[in-house]
Amino acid sequence: MISLTINGQKILTEHNKTILEAAEAAGISVPTFCNDKRLIPHGACRICLVEVEGVKNLPASCTTPVAEGMVIRTHSERVVQARREILSLLLSNHPLDCLTCEKSGKCKLQDYCYEYDVKEDIYGGEKYNFPIDASNPFYQYDPNKCIVCEKCVRVCNELQCTGAIGLNERGFLTHMGTPFEMGMKHTNCVSCGNCVSACPVGALLPKNKEKYRLWQVATVKTTCAYCGVGCQLELHVKEDRVVAIQPGEGSPNDGLLCVKGKFGYSFIHHNDRLKTPLVRKNGELREASWKEAYELIVEKMQQTKATYGADAFAGLTSARCTNEENYLFQKLFRAVIGTNNVDHCARL
Ligand code: SF4
Ligand code: SF4
Ligand code: SF4
Ligand code: FES
Secondary structure, eight states: OEEEEETTEEEEEOTTOBHHHHHHHTTOOOOOSSOOTTSOOOOOSOTTBOEETTOSSOOBTTTOBOOTTOEEESSOHHHHHHHHHHHHHHHTTSOOOTTTOTTTTSOHHHHHHHHTTOOSOSSOOOOOOOOOBOOSSSEEEOGGGOOOOOHHHHIIIIISOOOOOEEESOGGGOEEEOGGGOOGGGSSOOOOOHHHHHOSSTTEEETTOOSOOGGGOEEEEEEOSSSTTOOEEEEEEETTEEEEEEEOSSTTTTTOOOHHHHHOOGGGGOTTOOOSOEEEETTEEEEOOHHHHHHHHHHHHHHHHHHHOGGGOOEEEOTTSOHHHHHHHHHIIIIIIOOOOEEEGGGO
16 A cells, blocks of 8 residues: 545555546546546546646546655646646537537536536637448447547457447547448447447437437436346436436446347337237237236146147247246246246257
């Protein structure tokens, strides 16, 4: 352990921490765009810079290791002024689109501009003028809103391990893009949407997003029902409708999802979805109560078993059920019905 001082507060921390980690552990909030505790520290955006006594420049706190006796200020006048300058430079090349931007309300650029009182483009220089890439079926990319934090690229490389995107061009024209600007659809992107979940601004957005603002939705934690991994989800629910999905943090998925968990939720409110059992009477399907449906199933199964024996049955269960449901299903077939004809769709 080493000791240092942050904003006048004496802090004990492990020697292998960064200044940002030590500050956060002490409850001191430092703004970040490119930092993500799952990724290798990168130091791209500089918004997390701090003042360290005896150091000439303002180092990025997310890449600077702590050292014994450091005296750090996270919100001194000099630091705040530097952050305002960084935000002004970002705004000078950003569409001031917050009124209608889908990210409004959960955008770090918007939040920090509010916090640091940066309102407008004071430089009036050239701006990006890139075409929007809507070629991926699930999400779209507006390079004009990209702040080049490179989080999406690192998530795709380091966590998703696909490497579909990178930084194109250099200098003013640097932006996240696809090889040879071929468009997302033509890369090896698997549409997991993990870059979309990580983007701190509105450059990467889901296409199927229904209109909502963050303060209009309740967040409901749940477990993805698509497979047995048990990824944690945060559903955004507006007036009883799921309007978006964010990956949950921590075990087992650590903020990541696959394409199904991230984007495949329109079935929840789909008109074709069955909400009550249907029973066929005289060749026509009609709605029935659960009691009526179960009684009919039991009756037909008893008749079939009496006529043809237990091996006339076969049960096929689903990877979308929980382990416990699958256990009960095979128990039902083996112990109650009396057949070993039971299998699982995952063996396809
Ligand atoms: S990305 Fe953020 S700052 Fe940019 S227009 Fe959208 S809400 Fe505003
Ligand atoms: S959707 Fe997934 S695979 Fe495609 S670019 Fe984003 S992180 Fe990479
Ligand atoms: S698209 Fe988003 S996450 Fe990727 S570099 Fe641009 S701002 Fe950062
Ligand atoms: S958060 Fe530290 S440089 Fe971006």
